[in-house]
Structures are given as structure tokens and as C-alpha cells.
């Protein structure tokens with residue numbers, strides 16, 4: 001089996017102000033994760049969060065490019081549903097899975113067409129092989145990524161797609177999971193192969209992964 005890894009930098013330069021906003025968001029995330037305060041934080045922020053949301057608009061197209069018309073899409077940690085709003089109508093089913101009741105409330109209000117489910121991404125309430133494509137935009141760090149990836153793997157159809165925007169390994173002391181080697185180990189261990197990798201500014205990396213089949217993992221595909 002040959003896996004093509006297309007490693008490139010984000011084609012458009014990202015303005016400095018945008019990098020600065022990303023750095024602030026990055027630091028806030030570190031604080032929330034290290035202090036285990038995500039339920040409190042996301043209970044308080046839904047409205048202001050939406051106004052900051054365009055900070056990562058440049059990564060939107062990367063996510064949108066992974067979805068083919070008519071597919072079922074599941075976003076884990078979907079927040080206020082910003083990304084899913086962009087594909088409602090294109091995907092057959094849009095599902096947002098989110099822990100915070102307050103974020104979900106806003107998501108439902110803004111996009112009643114999508115299906116929003118309250119739940120934990122480390123314990124997904126979906127049937128195996130029921131989802132074609134899954135996204136995580138800045139959410140997988142909030143949990144043990146290995147547990148979430150196992151759940152996502154199970155929910156995806158064979159050769160299904162998982163796309164994720166994660167912090168780059170800029171604070172390895174804070175994010176030991178996301179040291180590049182560790183991250184790759186976790187993807188391999190949970191049955192994913194990286195098919196595309198795009199550096200988004202200095203702080204984030206976007207990855208497209210494919211759910212590997214048993215035979216491809218055994219090297220006989």
C-alpha cells in the first residue's frame with residue numbers, strides 16, 4: 001500500500017493580526033485544558049465565541065474539501081455549529097456532537113436543519129460504520145485523543161475520512177500528546193493513515209486521515 005503524504009504550507013499568507021489572535025486562542029486553550037475548566041468556560045462563552053470564530057476562517061476550505069455531496073458528516077466538539085452551517089444542504093446528514101449544553105443551544109438556534117447531539121466524543125452514541133466523514137476543529141485536545149480516535153474510527157465507514165485541526169507542537173510540555181511523533185503513533189495505533197498535512201500559520205496543523213481497513217494495516221491492500 002502506498003500512502004501519499006502531501007505536505008505543504010498553507011497557500012495563502014496569514015496576516016500577522018490573525019496569527020496574534022491564534023496565539024491568544026492557543027494560550028486560552030492551554031489554560032482551559034490544563035485547569036479542566038472546559039465545561040465552565042464553554043457554558044459562559046457561546047455568544048462571544050461566535051464573534052471570534054472567524055479567526056480560523058482560512059482553514060474552513062480545507063475541511064469543506066473533504067466532504068463529498070450526499071455524505072453523512074459528524075463534527076465532534078461542534079461548538080456553536082460554525083463549520084456545519086457551511087455544509088448543511090450539501091451533506092445528506094449533518095451531525096454535531098457537543099458536550100456543552102449552552103454551545104448546543106446556540107447551534108440549534110442558528111441551524112435547525114442539522115442534528116445536534118449532546119454527548120462526549122470519548123463515548124460516541126452512533127452505530128458503527130454510520131458516518132462517511134468526521135471533523136474535529138480544535139476539539140480533540142480537550143480529551144484523551146486516543147479514546148476519541150477509537151470512537152471516531154468505529155463510527156466511520158471503511159476508508160472514511162477524518163479531518164482535524166490541531167495545535168502545532170509549540171508547547172510540548174503542555175501538549176505531550178501532540179508532539180509530532182506521539183501524534184503519529186496515536187493515529188497509527190487507532191487505525192488511521194495520514195493522507196494530507198497542511199501547516200496553517202505557525203501555530204496549527206491541519207491533517208486529513210483515512211480510516212485504514214484491516215487488510216491495509218496488514219500491508220496487503
Ligand SMILES: C[S@@+](CC[C@H](N)C(=O)[O-])C[C@H]1O[C@@H](n2cnc3c(N)ncnc32)[C@H](O)[C@@H]1O
Nearest residue numbers: 042077078079098099100120121137138139142
Ligand atoms: C475550541 S471549541 C471548537 C468548537 C468548534 N469545533 C468550532 O470550530 O467552532 C472546542 C469545543 O469542544 C467541546 N468539547 C470539549 N470536550 C468535549 C467532549 N468530551 N465531547 C464533546 N465536545 C467536547 C467544547 O465544549 C467546545 O465547544
